[in-house]
Amino acid sequence: MALRALRRVGPGLAPRCPRLSPPPRMPAARRLATSSLVLSARKFTDKHEWISVENGIGTVGISNFAQEALGDVVYCSLPEIGTKLSKHDEFGALESVKAASELYSPLSGKVTAINDALADNPGLVNKSCYQDGWLIKMTVENPAELDELMNEDAYEKYIKSIED
């Protein structure tokens, strides 16, 4: 696999999974900058889930904003493989100390995988929310639903609007 030369790499950027996607604009020191290389493909919901689709399979997780708001995740309640989800359906919950936070499906599709690593290491959701802390993978039944989600820029604006 050819590794593209990474130009204008931000401080501390060390992608674990080199991808052949086009290099995104590199924002100046922003919270999301360290993982922007893989973030450009992501879409976000207003409930702070993200999904990135590759070869018809969507990987779903929660955003950095969400994991910070939750606190340390101690348990992940995830659906069975094969579960059919409609967009907005509750598909599980994350427990941080004494709080169960509901998870909502960004799209309609069927669950194809769940992240087994979270059973023994739920803290991955905090430490690596965009990479090792992914929650489920699912098919994308209706690609048009992706257009309804926010891209990285729109999501950052959304976060600013609710933080101020």
Add this chain to the structure above:
Amino acid sequence: MPPGAVRVLRLGLRPYPQALRVQERCVAAARAARAGAAPAESLVLSEPAGPVYAWGLRGAPGAAAAAGLRARGAALVAARRGGHVTFHGPGQLVAFPVLDLRRRRLPLRRYVGALEELGLRLCRRLGLAAARALPPPFTGVWVGESKICAIGVHCGSHITSHGLALNCCTDLSWFEHIVPCGLEGKGVTSLSQELGRHVPVEHVLEPFLDSFREVFDCTLVFSEEPGD
């Protein structure tokens, strides 16, 4: 109703499952409140009429343990909230704040901290200066090695539910049949036990509401909830 006011539903002595149904209606109203319109926040207060063991995402008793608890006359309820198994029953103040964390710009972990603060202020108002909060996994309000107030919440679409349970004059022997909150070797206590006098739930309501107003910076409006 003035903007930013929280509607208080004082259910009094009510079976725990009924209080849960009232809460569900409050949650539905809060989620339906349109962005830009006034939020529809509530605070449901009750004293469970009968003994109940409830657990969260984790902490469900196995079949044999469940049969044992039922044989003692308790109901068993699965509640979609954080925290393990605990007991609810007469003599306990159960509070369900149904608040909009997005409007309040309050991250969930700070909301849990606010509930601890609420419990602490209430205990101190009642003369229990020794009450303290402890870091995770001991979230809750403690007197020494014994928990006086348990916390367990749910958050969906930025709306909270469940909340806290404060032992006022609870029969603490009910806790002997579980490992409360999954914490081995820790005790439970009540306001009555710590203050050496009978403290019924009714005596705690006003100081609770005062503490709630302070911690959540809100006004309270009192409402009647039609019977179930």
